[in-house]
Amino acid sequence: MWRAGSMSAELGVGFALRAVNERVQQAVARRPRDLPAIQPRLVAVSKTKPADMVIEAYGHGQRTFGENYVQELLEKASNPKILSSCPEIKWHFIGHLQKQNVNKLMAVPNLFMLETVDSMKLADKVNSSWQKKGSAERLKVMVQINTSGEESELPALYYRFFFLP
Numbered sequence: 001m002w003r004a005g006s007m008s009a010e011l012g013v014g015f016a017l018r019a020v021n022e023r024v025q026q027a028v029a030r031r032p033r034d035l036p037a038i039q040p041r042l043v044a045v046s047k048t049k050p051a052d053m054v055i056e057a058y059g060h061g062q063r064t065f066g067e068n069y070v071q072e073l074l075e076k077a078s079n080p081k082i083l084s085s086c087p088e089i090k091w092h093f094i095g096h097l098q099k100q101n102v103n104k105l106m107a108v109p110n111l112f113m114l115e116t117v118d119s120m121k122l123a124d125k126v127n128s129s130w131q132k133k134g135s136a137e138r139l140k141v142m143v144q145i146n147t148s149g150e151e152s153e154l155p156a157l158y159y160r161f162f163f164l165p
Contacts, residue, residue: 017044017057017061027040028040041064042062045094046067047067047068047072052081064112066091067091067094068095070101070104071104074104074107077108090112090113091111092114093108093111093114094115102122102129103129106126107133112140114141114142115142116141117142123141
């Protein structure tokens with residue numbers, strides 16, 4: 001995976017975003033023509049980055065951000081500067097979600113997607129908590145499926161499916 005972290009510190013967030021988006025578009029141009037023409041979504045992982053850097057990236061057109069810890073996501077997404085400066089921001093939770101953190105995650109402003117749900121119990125809890133929230137929007141969820149048949153905690157092969165309304 002290509003990372004723009006050191007590049008953004010040296011040349012700025014805008015330059016790094018343009019470079020990453022250019023690479024994404026080059027990959028799109030190389031994909032087989034028989035695949036659906038769905039534009040990829042760049043999720044900027046903002047962990048350890050200050051709110052000002054998120055706002056700067058937003059100012060350069062980035063709308064989708066990801067965090068892998070529930071508490072960090074809640075704090076960043078609830079930041080008054082981010083809320084006022086980034087009205088169209090969409091947050092992805094990209095870490096492993098534990099059942100005891102579901103309600104906290106559902107309180108995240110502008111939560112757009114949960115990556116990934118890996119058990120029926122977790123799916124049921126997420127569904128119940130989202131319904132209690134009463135949001136008119138559907139939460140997008142990637143479901144992790146064990147295709148190897150192994151019963152271990154970490155099966156050999158998983159697929160991520162992405163369900164949209």
